Amino acid sequence: MIDNILLDDEEYHFSENELPCLIIYKEKSGGSHLTITLIADLFLRGSKILFLTAYPMAKDNFLQQIKNKENQITYIKKEKDLINAERSQAIILKSGEEKLYLNAIKKISDIHERIILIKNIEIFSDKLINQSLKMKKIILSGDIDACHNKKQISNKTYKTIIAFSQPKTKLPISIPQLKKYQGHLSNNNKKGLIYAE
Numbered sequence: 577m578i579d580n581i582l583l584d585d586e587e588y589h590f591s592e593n594e595l596p597c598l599i600i601y602k603e604k605s606g607g608s609h610l611t612i613t614l615i616a617d618l619f620l621r622g623s624k625i626l627f628l629t630a631y632p633m634a635k636d637n638f639l640q641q642i643k644n645k646e647n648q649i650t651y652i653k654k655e656k657d658l659i660n661a662e663r664s665q666a667i668i669l670k671s672g673e674e675k676l677y678l679n680a681i682k683k684i685s686d687i688h689e690r691i692i693l694i695k696n697i698e699i700f701s702d703k704l705i706n707q708s709l710k711m712k713k714i715i716l717s718g719d720i721d722a723c724h725n726k727k728q729i730s731n732k733t734y735k736t737i738i739a740f741s742q743p744k745t746k747l748p749i750s751i752p753q754l755k756k757y758q759g760h761l762s763n764n765n766k767k768g769l770i771y772a773e
Contacts, residue, residue: 578620578641579613583761584768590614592623592691592713594736594763598729599717600747601740606757606771608634608695610738611717613772615693616641623691625666626680630696632671655679662686674704681707691715697729698722705729720745736763738770 581588590597599614601607616638619625629635639646650657650664655676661667662684669676677694681687694700694708697718702725708714709732720726726745739751740759749762754769761770 578616579609579772581610581613581617581770581772583766583770588770589617589621590736592618595691596712596714596732596734597716597736597738598720598732598734598747599715599738599740599759600720600743601717601759602719605740607717607738607740607759609637609757610740610759610770610772611693611695611715612637613641615691615715618691619666620645622665624686624689626684626687626690626692627666627668628671628673628677628692628694630672630699634695635668635671638668652676652680655683658683672699674701677704678707681711688713693717702728720747736761738762 599607599611612634619642648665649668650661651668652658652661653670658680669680691713692711693715695717697705697716705725709728720729721744723729730745730747737747737749738759738761742751751760754760757771759770761768
């Protein structure tokens with residue numbers, strides 16, 4: 577069952593209007609869990625998804641949260657699997673497969689309708705991140721300080737930034753002191769403390 581996202585202790589549902597989104601965190605700070613809960617909530621409310629993570633644990637967490645909807649998902653392990661993939665609400669690419677992702681964003685006919693989640697941005701190449709920065713419906717998630725192209729990432733204009741840690745990389749928001757597993761959400765309409773439970 578899906579976990580809850582709370583913003584200032586009230587249930588919160590993220591919307592596509594709040595994209596593009598940057599979620600930054602250090603390991604074991606709560607950002608990873610919030611990222612997957614947020615994308616699962618968007619999926620369960622009807623959004624189309626393209627999902628790439630560096631590691632398979634994130635995919636497993638997503639599947640636990642969207643139980644009984646697996647028939648709306650296509651798993652892509654090879655480029656040939658992309659044929660007709662757009663029939664599925666969610667397309668999950670094999671973890672860590674950069675080349676597959678770069679092909680997918682060219683070949684999936686409804687790519688601009690999909691929310692693209694890139695989780696563990698610090699693991700992926702500059703080429704992949706730079707291609708992703710061109711997308712409007714993007715969620716970039718990970719440790720910005722560990723990225724080679726952190727400057728390009730921080731220079732993009734995001735409608736929403738969620739921070740679970742104070743990065744060394746300069747961002748256009750101020751981040752308050754945070755407790756463990758607590759993040760700070762900032763967008764045009766709201767600011768507050770956010771976490772998933």
